[in-house]
Amino acid sequence: MDYKNILYSAENGIATITINRPKALNALNTETVSELRDLVGKIAADSEIKVVVITGSGSKSFVAGADIVEMSTKNAVEGRAFGKIGQDTFTEIENMPQPVIAAINGFALGGGCELSCACDIRYASENAKFGQPEVGLGITPGFGGTQRLPRVVGRGYGKELIFTAGMIDAQEAYRIGLVNKVVPQEELMDTVYALAKKIAKNAPIAVQLSKAAINRGINCDVITGIAYEDEVFGLCFATEDQKEGMGAFVEKRKATFTGK
Known part of the structure; x- marks a missing residue:
């Protein structure tokens, strides 16, 4: 499959997946999620890959959420099918044999926050923002957010983020345990790759x-x-x-x- 919305590279046993829809703040439409699922399946089966890094292109957004323009016209059947595609893809990421590190370089809202929660470890840049804005749009989180977010940060914080549709900054995300580390944006990828190399050297x-x-x-x-x-x-x-x-x-x- 040729990927239109994803960049991929691999070096020294470390694979990097970059969501690449900068004009849409890397929002996840059906095509992007389908590409991601295809690539994840290939990486999972590659014994040469020891660690996976997922990030977003540009300096503003990791993944700003699912594509609201695409979702706005869906009916109940289509909405459920779209949610299932996202859920299945994120579950495959969660269950990849390799450790997966999210390098969160900006907005991680809705589907972006859910994608980060499907990863094993989350590092964020200082400008990162997190939230689950779905109830403000008349829907629930649909890519696993009601299940994974409370498991990551606890029920209280998870419910507060989901019920309020609010947004928190990187330091608050660190305080509640949503991210492992916060670093200046210009240091994010080097810090993530240092961690990936540390993991990759083990058995x-x-x-x-x-x-x-x-x-x-x-x-x-x-x-x-x-x-x-x-x-x-x-x-x-x-x-x-x-x-x-x-x-x-x-x-x-x-x-x-x-x-x-």
């Missing part, structure tokens, strides 16, 4: 199994989650990376992981 299978265990555990009771952790912990001992990692520790040398 890929162990990182991916850790992500799977965390995601599964959040959605079940702690005893079931611990049981799953026990399974993936044991599975690691069947990998070459486990032998290499522990051997390097014993031998006091730097480990070289192969993802096997």
Whole structure:
């Protein structure tokens, strides 16, 4: 598939997805979401990719939301279908084997905030703004916001953001735990790539199994989650990376992981 609204690059095991609709503040229309889902599927199946970074083009917006111009003419059936496309795509991002870092370089509103919540880690620039404005438009969040946002920041903050349709700045987002770090805009991508490289140097299978265990555990009771952790912990001992990692520790040398 040729992508009209997405830029993609990969280097040294780190993939970068850039939503590229700057004239629309990178708003997500059906075409963009479909492109994103196609690309995410390809990256997820690529064993050479260790970490994924998602950002928006320009200096004003990460993703300003779903495309309101497109949504404004939809009926109930079409609206539900559009929501399902977004939900399915963001769920695929959440469940990618690789860790996904959101580099939030501006507005992350509606679908943009929901996209960031589907990522594993969120770094923001100082000019970033967050919000779920949907109820002010007569709709609910539709790309997973009612479910993921309260899981990220807690029910109280999640409900306040959704019920008020308000907007918060990057420092407030950091205070409530919506983002991990806030940096000057000119430092955002370098800071994100430094984090990505730090993750990518570790044993890929162990990182991916850790992500799977965390995601599964959040959605079940702690005893079931611990049981799953026990399974993936044991599975690691069947990998070459486990032998290499522990051997390097014993031998006091730097480990070289192969993802096997």
